[in-house]
Amino acid sequence: MTNADGQVMGADAPIDDCDVRNLSAVRELYDQIDPIPDGLTERVRFAMALEHMDAEVARLVENSALASVRSTLQTAEQARTIIFESSALTVMVSVSQVNDDVVRVDGWLSPEGEYRVELRTPDAQHRTVADPMGRFVVHELPRGIFRMVIRAPEGKTGKGETPVVITPSVVLD
């Protein structure tokens, strides 16, 4: 119903419980026909957790399997090499598939040194320390998405826990 001025009747009345019920039915409708994608909020939280760190974000410079970071690992032989660069550090990782759910990550850091390396997945953090040649390995990492946080070797930084480099997310799906 509209009145002579083209106003919808009742538009000036206060919102009441009936309006709130109508809106909640609309919400249920859209939950059915166009739900927010599974895992979106988890991915957002994962991206945010590293975003505020006072660190340099390394650039992806090479991903040997495909031009895109989103790619598929199909066989154990099909190791993939990914290279990140930052002003302080170059990070090369080779990712190989252990089984359907697990990958192995071998890494090399340059310049060499005993960096503290963290591989973060949405559910967990895997910490390790590179050897004096800058090599590290994480034998079992859940397949999916991960980012790396690389901190300077113990005692080589005045600021203790300041992360030196974080990488963008790598998706292995």
Next chain:
Amino acid sequence: MNPLDEYLDPPEAKRYADALRGAREGDPHALDELVDELSPMLWRVARRQGLDRSAAEDVVQSTWLTLMHKLSEIDKPAALPSWLATTARREAWRVSRRGHQEQPADHQEWDAFVADQVDLGEDVIERMGLAPRYKTLWNVVKQLPPKCRGLIQVIAYTDRPDYSKVAEALKMPRGSIGPNRGRCLAKLRELLHSNPEWN
């Protein structure tokens, strides 16, 4: 004093303030709860702008990352939902200019169902399990003018104290949903009331 202030829910405002302060102080999980709560609203902001699902997903993510970079700019924690809605609307507009609109129109499958043209995927039919009431509602929602439909679907995912500010953020100040029903909510109510299948 802004007459709308009385509609702001102080505990909510304090919760937003605490979360934002935590994030500024470096707690990486300070905003987790709000991400779960407010992302569905941002999803609708992006989708109402006609973005496909993948582009809409990027908009939701970049909206939150923008917040991380602008934490110090949020001087009124109570305005967080509308700040996020504004940011998502701008981002969605920017992305839509690069051509990520869904083709053809949104809700194609549902429309086909409603029009009794079959050929629906299994997953859609499964969703229909609880359909009759939603089918009626969808028919009603489709009768709303497009701007109203856009507003209603976002407001439906917004907490009541934030209705008017979020409506403003969507650039719908005229006849928007403040303490009063406004044109769109009144229209929805009228259509539902006059629909025998709904009552």
